[in-house]
Structures are given as C-alpha cells and as structure tokens.
Amino acid sequence: MKIATFNVNGVNGRLARLIEWLEESRPDVACLQELKAPQDKFPLKAIEQAGYGAAWQGQSRWNGVAILARGAEPVETRRSLPGAPDDAQARYIEAAVNGVLIGCLYAPNGNPVPGPKFDYKMRWLERLHAHAADLLAADCPVVLAGDYNVIPTDRDVYKPERWADDALFQPEAREAYARLVAQGWTDALRHLFPDERVYTFWDYWRNAWARDAGIRIDHLLLSPRAARRLKTAGVDRETRGREGASDHAPTWVTLEG
Template sequence: MKIATYNINGVKSRLAILLRWLDEQQPDVACLQELKATDEAFPHKELEAAGYGSIWHGQKSWNGVAILTRGDTPQETRRGLPGDPDDTHSRYIEAAVDGVLIGCLYLPNGNPVPGPKFEYKLNWFKRLQSHAADLIDMNIPVVLAGDYNVIPTDFDCLTPKSWKDDALFQPESKQAYRELLDQGWTDSLRHLYPDKQIFTYWDYFRNRWERNSGLRIDHLLVSPVLAPRLKGAGVDREVRGWEKTSDHAPTWIELGDA
C-alpha cells in the first residue's frame, strides 16, 4: 500500500501536474494540502475520470485538504480537528482506507514571529497532539500525513541560519513536533534514512530549487501498531522540477501487508 502526501499549492491551477503525477506513480492514497479552492470548485470529476475517488474540505483562496484513493472512495471519519469549534480553517480531514486510518493535515505556517499567527500555529499543534494521543490509545493502524510546516532539526534544511527567524524553525515548533513523536509516532522518512539529507520543499525564491536549498517539512507519521509494516519511503523529487509546479514534491511511504 503506497500512501503519499502532496502540498499541491492550488489544485485548480495545478490539476494537470496532479493528474500527471497520479498517472505516473499511482499511489493507493494521496493526501493533498493547500487546495485553495471551495468545496464546489474541487475537481472531483476529473479525479474520478483518472481513477481516484476523493473527499475534500475546501476553503476559498486558502488552505484546504483532500484524500484521494485509487479505485475507491475514502470513508470519511472526521473533518476538522476537535478542540476549537470556532476554527474555520480547512486544515484536517480523516478517512478509513483498507483498514488504515488516514489523517491528512495542513499545519499553520505561523509567520510572522512573534504574533497571533504563530500563537495560532502552536495552539493548533496542541489540538493535533491531543487528537493524535487519542488515536494512539485506539491501538489501530494510523498515518498522519501532510505539510507540518516544521523543520524538525538542522539536518532537515540545507542552510539552517537562513531559517532561524522563521516560524517553521522556532524552538517551540520543533519541540511540539518532538512531543508528537514522543507519543509513539514514527517519522517514516527519518526512521528509514537516519543519515540521509532529504528535502520535500524548495522555495520559489533565491534559486533554492536550482541550488537544492530545500527543507523537509512534509511528513508521514505512522502509529506504533503500523510501524512494523513500514517497508519504504521516498520523495518524488523530479515533480518539483516540472513546469508551473508546486514548491513541494510528493512524499510517500509503502506499507507491507498486515
């Protein structure tokens, strides 16, 4: 079972990119972030024609998350994180797929620091930690996949000094991510490649793609009961080099049979 996460950075404007990637790589599950589209504008018919059923949680101009499954439709179990009924951002959706619970998330960016956006990021992180702990207690196979907007360590970026003032690299952000892992979640890419510098995002500015000045901020965390089934992980790095592409590259894991 291949499960991928991809911050598409505008599903309508990059639909051709998405369809090309799905056709070439054929993940069984694809979690999308930054749809930047309302529910009505989400291209579910085009995805269905490409062989993918979908559920989505859209928002005009901003945010938005979706889960796609090849040859089937995900069974939605939740949209939105618990803990703040007044939060209108479309940042979390969850579904059951072939015996695995998939949580697709788009964690807030948090810039500028300090400020209300950074406080919102940390508060959202606390809600994620609380829900993630409940999922751990259920003792079931779970994947929490998405754009976490966190650079976990210095090793996860080429030039740490250039990110020292960014919300993605603040001590509070990194600590929140560590606390999530301390619940028992496995960071799939880092677990399988502890000594390899891997990036999932390259900013459009300052020739960061051409210089391979990237970040690892797209993560797939697997629950303790699922970790033994983790067989592979990687980044479809070439997609970042396509014309008019997202600034993220699809990141994926492969799970063995139960």
C-alpha cells in the first residue's frame, strides 16, 4: 500500500501536474494540501477520471486539504482537529482507506515571528498533539501525512543559519514536533534514512531548486501498527523540477499488506 503526501500549491492551477504525477506514481492514497479552492471548485471530475475517489475540505484562496484513494472512496471520519470549534481554517481531514486511518494535515506556517500567526501555529500543533494521542490509544494503523511546516533538525535544511528567524525552524516548533514523535510515532523518512539529507521543499526564490537548497517539512508519521508494515519511503524529486511545478515534491511510504 503506497501512501503519499503532496502540497500541490493550488489544485486547479497545477491540476495537469497533479494528474501527471498520479498516473506515474499511482499511490493508493494521496494526501493533498494547499488546495487554494473553495469546496465547490475542487476538480472532482478530473480526479475521478484519473481513477481516484476523494474526500476534501476546501477554502477559498487559502489552505484546503484532501484525501484521494485509488479505486475507492475514502470513508471520512473527521473534517477538523478537535479543540477549537470556531477555527474555520481548512487544515485537517481524516478518512479510512483499506483498513488504514489517514490523517491529512496542513499545519500553519506561523510567520512572522513573534506574532499572532506564530501563536496560532503553536496552538494548532498542541491540538494535533492531543488528537494524535487519542489516535494512538485506538491501537489501529494510522498515518498522519502532510505539510507540517516544521523543519525538525539541522539535518533537514541545507543551511540552518539561513532559517534561524523563520517560524518553521523555531525551537518551540521543533520541540512540538519532537514531542509528537515521542508519543510513539515513526517519522518514516528519517527512520529509513537516518543520516541523509532528504528535502521535500525548494523555494521558488534564489534558484533554490537548481542549487538543491531545500528543506524537509513534508512528513509521514506512522503509528506502531503502521510502522511495523513499513517497507520503503521516498521523495519524487523529479516532480518538483517540471515546468509549472509546486514548490513541494510528493513524499511517500509503502506499507506491507
């Protein structure tokens, strides 16, 4: 079972690139972030023609998350994180696909620091921490996949000093991610490639892609029952290098069974 996460940076504007990747990579599950489309503008027909069912939470101009399932319909279980009923930002959706519970998330960026956006980011990560603990208690295969907007360690960034003032690399955000993993989740890419520099995002600015000046902010966290089935993981880097590409590359794992 292949499960991928992909911040598409505009699902309609980059629909051709998305469909191209789905046809080439053929993930069983694809978690999408940053749809930048209201609920009624999600390109369901094109997604279905590519062979996927979908559950999505749209938002005009910003945010937005979706779970696609190849040859199946995701069984939606949740459309937002608990703990803040007035939070209208479309950043989390959850569904069951072929016996695995999938949480697709798009964590807040948090810039500038300090400020209300960073405060919101930290509150959101606390809510994720609480919900993730509940998911672990259910003792079922769970994958939390998405754009966490956190660079976990110095190994996950081309030049740590360049990101010292960025919300993605603040000690508080990194600690929040570390505490989440410490609950019992397996960071799949780092588990399989403990010493390698693996990037999932390259900015459009300063020729970052050509210089391989990347960061790793797209993560797949596996519950113990999912982690026991982990076979492989990777990043579809070539997708980032194509014309009109998102600034993120698809990141994926394969699970046995």
